[in-house]
Amino acid sequence: MWKAPAEVAFAVDRNGRGYQSMTIRTTLLLLTGVLALALIVAVGGQLVAQADARFEAQRLHAHDSLRGKLTLLASRLGEERGRAFVMLRSASASEGFVGRWRAARTEVDRAFEAALAEAGQRQGLLSRPEAIRATLAAATDVLHALREDVDEARGARDAPRARRLASRWFDTVTDVIASIGSLRLSLLQDAPLQDTALATESRLRRALGLMGEHMGRIRARLAAADGTGSAAESRALDEVVRDLGAATLALDLTDERQISGLRPGVADATIAVRKEFDGVFKPAALALLNALRARDRRPVTGESWFEAATRSIAVVDDAQRTLLRSSEGRLRDLEAAGQRLMTMWAGLLIAGLLASAGVMLIVRRRVIEPIEELSAAMLRLAENDLDVKLPRPKRRDEIGAMQTAFRTFKANAMQRQRLQRERDALNESLARAYAQLRRDLEAAAAIQEALLPPNGRLGPLRHVGLFRPSSVVAGDSYNVIRRPNGAVAFFQIDVAGHGAPAALVSVASQNALAQAALGRHGDASLAVLAKGINSDWPDELPYFTMVFGEVDPVNGEGRLVQAGHPAPLIVSRDGSRRTVGEGGLPVGMISEADYDEATFRLEEGERLILYSDGLTEAEDAQGRPFDEQLPALIRRHANADAEQLLEAIDEEVRRWRGSDDLDDDLTVLVIERTTDREVA
Amino acid sequence: MTLNDTAHGDVLVVHVEDSRIDAARAPEFKTAMTERIDQGHVRLVLDLSKVDFVDSSGLGAIVSCLKRIGPRGNLAVAGAKGAVAKLFALTRMDRVFPLHASVDDALKSVAG
DSSP states (O other): OOHHHHHHHHHHHOOOBOOOOOOOHHHHHHHHHHHHHHHHHHHHHHHHHHHHHHHHHHHHHHHHHHHHHHHHHHHHHHHHHHHHHHHSSSSSSOHHHHHHHHHHHHHHHHHHHHHHHHHTTTTTGGSSSHHHHHHHHHHHHHHHHHHHHHHHHHHHHHHHHHHHHHHHHHHHHHHHHHHHHHHHHHHHHHSSSSSSSHHHHHHHHHHHHHHHHHHHHHHHHHHHHSSSOHHHHHHHHHHHHHHHHHHHHHHHTTTTTHHSOHHHHHHHHHHHHHHIIIIIIIHHHHHHHHHHHHHHHSOOHHHHHHHHHHHHHHHHHHHHHHHHHHHHHHHHHHHHHHHHHHHHHHHHHHHHHHHOOOOOHIIIIIIIHHHHHHHHHHHHHHHTOOOOOOOOOOOSSSSHHHHHHHHHHHHHHHHHHHHHHHHHHHHHHHHHHHHHHHHHHHHHHHHHHSSSSOSSEETTTTEEEEEEEESOOOEEEEEEEEOTTEEEEEEEEEEOOOHHHHHHHHHHHHHHHHHHHHOOOOTTOHHHHHHHHHHSSSSSSSSHHHHHHHOOTTTOEEEEEBBBSSSOOOOOSOEEEOOOOOOOOOOOTTTTEEEEEEEEEOOOTTEEEEEEEHHHHHTTTOOEEEGHHHHHHHHHTTOHHHHHHHHHHHHHHHHHSSSSSSSEEEEEEEEEOOOOOOOO | OOOEEEEEETEEEEEEEEEEEEEEHHHHHHHHHHHHHTTTTOEEEEEOOOOOOHHHHHHHHHHHOOOOOOOGEEEEEEEEHHHHHHHHHTTGGTSOOOSSSSSHHHHHHOOO
């Protein structure tokens, strides 16, 4: 069970807020569960209904079956009643008749036992098993008591007593048969038949039952009649007429309309009953009845009438049995159908449960688990955990595609991480190298700045410098040196290009110029000196521009060589200015170049201003050079200190540029010839 | 760096179409010019009429072209004006190569 981390991660988002944690797992399992439950409820409901229907069919069967047994019992009882009645009325009975009477008695006992056994066996299905048993037991008791009386009377050979007993016997057994009929009716009421065919068969059975009973009474009474014409005999014959009418009525209940639609066997049996009654029983009974009424000689003996009537009643019993079998068959079919439906629904329920379980299992295996695994892996990957593993995708569906995508993500992430590490390492070494270079450059800048002369005074000449490299180190440089003969030499250099190479060349050229300034003999020409430096300058080094000159601090007489450098300015206190020099080739550009020497005179209070083109070419945002601003600026500060002038230049250039950055190194050197008063 | 050439007999006129030849563009300019010289164009007129600004690197590049041509041919510069003309004056480039007001003037001198 590895799911827990993924679910925890899902339940809380990045801000720590909990949100609806309905995971795919919960959703899918819930859906499948609900479907399975719906299936169980629907199929289960059907199953319960089918079980009820099956039970109902069994109950109908039980009630109907018992009714069948009772019908046969009533028929048997009718025969025993008839035979005993005939024997009690007539003193002489053939041995065959007595034998059949005993057999009928045994048959009745068996029928009772069969009915009781049926009631006991189907006890659970019967609505009132106790009442049924009680009724049957009471009937048995009454019958047994009567039988004892009958046997006693026969044993006593007392004819009058037997004749008296005969009518009590007849009436009591008839009551017993009626009570059994009532029991049949109440059984029918307990389990009414809804099926049309069954109901029809049931009605037919009832009609045949009634018919059999009435025929039984006619059989007994006509067999026992002796043709004496007594009042009792006349009443008995009236009863026979009523029974004949009742039997005919009952037969009418089995007419064509009733039997249409029943099974052929059943219909045939019913037709046979009609034939027997109308064709045999009824004419014979009427003939006998009429003979008795007319007190004619009996056309047949009582016993032979009895046996003939019994044969007719047997036809009714046969029809009854056929009907019972048919009903039994129908009920069995109903029961079997109920059983089949129940089995089918039970099968459906099991199949549904298996299918639900299968769906759950498949959804879990094929969808939920791979998605959870993927999601957990994704979350770990999102947290840069590249150790996360996922099985190699074997599937060609969406989940397989997702797994492939995940592996790609992971491969990319690993590559990114490796590249990042390499970049980091590179950046670190670059940063170290840069820091080292920066330190070196800053050290070089400190050295370069230390080479510049500090602002100061050489006799009446005061010199002030402004030095602003465009990067850490500069290609510009300048110096002011007092020569052994008292003259003050000065120069300003601007090496082509800027940065470290220009700075190195700048130091070299400064050194060369300082050596030249100090080592020069007396008044040797500066032009010759410049030509010497130029021709000695190595071809491989960038060229530089310069102003190289000297001035006599006493009288202000000076001269200079201008080599590609902006022409120096001489500015008076009143703001007027003039330039010195006619231009010249930069040093190191053309080795055979010649240079001109320009002379000037620096009056007291006048300033000689040397500057590199970084000043005049400093551009503003629109690309305009600072050039044209310079004259006015110098004029405005004609009376100010040289330091103030340089500060103003610095400030104005910054403002012009709109920033502190420069494209080129900027250098200004001011040499001022002070008055004697100022010297003091 | 855009350079357009027009041939006039054996003289190649190179028109500089950019407004500046400064530290950023000078190496490219030098390479392009060197290619032409090495292809045998040793009589050149450099038309700077569209150029507003040349710095020390640009100047160095032009001079190095001249050095590359050496005694085989010559280089004339035409149309320099404003800051460019001032720079040439300051550095006395008239002593190094001929400066002409127009390409026509330059062609005459180079051809001559």
